[in-house]
Amino acid sequence: MPELPEVETTRRKIEPLLRGRTILHVEHDAPHKYRDTHLAVGRRVTGLSRRGKYLMLNLAPQEAEEGPHDLEFIVHLGMTGGFRLEGGRHTRVTIRTDGGDLFFDDPRRFGKMAVVRPGEYAGMPTLAAMGPEPLSEDFREEGFAALAAQAGAVKPWLLSQKPVSGVGNIYADESLWQAGLHPAQSHLTREEAVRLYAAVRDVMGRAVEAGGSSLGSGAGNYRQHDGLSGLFQHSHAVYGRGGEPCPRCGTTIEKTVLAQRGTHHCPQCQPLRRPEGRAKGGRA
Template identity: 55%
Template sequence: MVVHLGMTGGFRLEKTPHTRAEFLLEDGVLHFHDPRRFGRIWVVERGAYGEIPLLARLGPEPLSPEFRPEAFLLGLRRSRKPLKALLLDQTLAAGVGNIYADEALFRAGLSPFRLGREVSEEEALRLFQALREVLAEAVALGGSTLSDRTYQQPDGLPGGFQKRHAVYGRTGLPCPRCGAPIAKGVVAGRGTHYCPRCQR
């Protein structure tokens, strides 16, 4: 069985108003809780994960040695998509969601609206590095728990990376680097936070 938590999904020991599936175990019931219903559950033969279309097209895990700057750079600079859309697309790097795409672009000093084919080699490498740094720091701090508290650590405690967000969820607040107000736009249908002065 393969489960994709899909942004708001998670397992709970108690039934919730958003329980979408129940797993009867020897000593209790495990509830799949998923308010926004983006989660998915598949049952496949062990090891046959390539049969799952969503997994088959996933790019490398950004914190693994398989995430190579050469391939990232090539994929990025071949694309006509905006950088933010490319990061969310999952084919260049797996697992990057809205928060970490915004934070990585800020750290790299690149506008989310820039097209992949418009970035220089040096800029693409900056984004590669920023993505790895942001994700490593977020993992070390237990992830980002927003005010809706849908994401929690396995022990139920909130993560700590939300306190480090430079742009995500900070519309109108001062940029930590230059003080200009953080702006919010839309790329690929997703709310996108950025500093109009630092990100070019």
């Protein structure tokens, strides 16, 4: 599933293809999945932005319009969505512009699009409640630690997108391993939250640099839009490595299920701390 680094890589790749272009037509046959896309027709794309795992094409007002009527063309890639330069068997949406066509392929059809007034996300509760971007200055250690002290199991809390946006299953597992925290740990101490804050920023930053992760055909099929694979999967310490030795201590990495998500952790490096604050296992 594309996570923040993959979506950011997609944004960087397709922005040069769309910026300054006028949308001539948006073709699809699923108006309940791709809502109000007709509103984009005749509008120029002024840029591409991103919030968490959502891409936004920023659309200028039409020339004949009075007053400010910017719109946002929101794209969620879902499990398997991605943009291509040529149409194919799994093309669901074709965006025709005065500079050429762009094709949205989505084999499993979980992707969604909608054209809305900027900031009007009432139909998209996850987007409306989304926390700060992990690599932005809005993501602050103090605020994160205060929220973490109140939170339940830390991994589902990270995946909620509320404390910080864009952290999905892969990067949650990697960040928790780096911070030495058990995925089910609740009510983080300040010191634990500070470690996790630093780990999230580091992991997300490295993943964006590497162009995201690409997974084998069984687990998903994210590819950059030009067909190149992201490289970050070569840096995974625990994700997808159940039964292999932990790169830090050599203990066998466990794969479990937490809140319906496959979860990987090292029982030695990431012990579950008892409520009294004393760790089980070897870490003092």
